[in-house]
Amino acid sequence: xxxxxxxxxxxxxxxxxxxxxxxxxxxxxxxxxxxxxxxxxxxxxxxxxxxxxxxxxxxxxxxxxxxxxxxxxxxxxxxxxxxxxxxxxxxxxxxxxxxxxxxxxxxxxxxxxxxxxxxxxxxxxxxxxxxxxxxxxxxxxxxxxxxxxxxxxxxxxxxxxxxxxxxxxxxxxxxxxxxxxxxxxxxxxx
Amino acid sequence: xxxxxxxxxxxxxxxxxxxxxxxxxxxxxxxxxxxxxxxxxxxxxxxxxxxxxxxxxxxxxxxxxxxxxxxxxxxxxxxxxxxxxxxxxxxxxxxxxxxxxxxxxxxxxxxxxxxxx
Numbered sequence: 384x385x386x387x388x389x390x391x392x393x394x395x396x397x398x399x400x401x402x403x404x405x406x407x408x409x410x411x412x413x414x415x416x417x418x419x420x421x422x423x424x425x426x427x428x429x430x431x432x433x434x435x436x437x438x439x440x441x442x443x444x445x446x447x448x449x450x451x452x453x454x455x456x457x458x459x460x461x462x463x464x465x466x467x468x469x470x471x472x473x474x475x476x477x478x479x480x481x482x483x484x485x486x487x488x489x490x491x492x493x494x495x496x497x498x499x500x501x502x503x504x505x506x507x508x509x510x511x512x513x514x515x516x517x518x519x520x521x522x523x524x525x526x527x528x529x530x531x532x533x534x535x536x537x538x539x540x541x542x543x544x545x546x547x548x549x550x551x552x553x554x555x556x557x558x559x560x561x562x563x564x565x566x567x568x569x570x571x572x573x
Numbered sequence: 574x575x576x577x578x579x580x581x582x583x584x585x586x587x588x589x590x591x592x593x594x595x596x597x598x599x600x601x602x603x604x605x606x607x608x609x610x611x612x613x614x615x616x617x618x619x620x621x622x623x624x625x626x627x628x629x630x631x632x633x634x635x636x637x638x639x640x641x642x643x644x645x646x647x648x649x650x651x652x653x654x655x656x657x658x659x660x661x662x663x664x665x666x667x668x669x670x671x672x673x674x675x676x677x678x679x680x681x682x683x684x685x686x687x688x689x690x
Binding site: 439 | 604605627631653
């Protein structure tokens, strides 16, 4: 890789090269009888814009792709820091875009790519019992038995309850989350 | 002075490379010497701008056709000299034949017009 050191040396070389060019032009003109001031002025005019000459010459050295990437990143960062409101809008736009995409993908992933591993998962429903000031509450087991007995709508009904167990033995005890299910649970997913 | 400038011809793109390589055929030379030689040998018609000369020299060096070296001149001045490399000599031959082709082609186009057809 061409180091910054290499570039600085190239820069110094180019400076000296152009300085030498100017000196030789001045010397030639003085030998032809021009005064020192005249020669200097004409030679400088002939050389043109030294800064521009250096710039177009430097372009020939070529940047390697990594240097160019670093330069572009620096430039980008500088511009972002300079215009904070633009940056904020850009970040917000990105965040919203990424968020919306993630959300959409989660749905697509769940519904289309990884559907439930049961036949006709669209017929599965969850039932809750609504009480005054308590929506989606749990169902008491005797109530469930009544529902099951009088059911004409569903092909089968089952009940479950979240439970937790303590797993002990060698080492520290651990809590294991579990689910209590009624015996007809497997019939619902078959 | 101004008239002399008007008589000068803008160099065709790619021609400068040929002129530089051709000039270096006679031996190593620094940038100022090259521009001086081109002006002199063209009868003061072709003037190479520094803004074209140095980019061209550095580009040719990158192509490997010429090689630079810092030398101390007779005037005890450090100068950067360019010399033709082996691949530069080959490039000179191919650019010369390209130029010959081009001038024949242009002459062919101009011929009917001068004959008044």
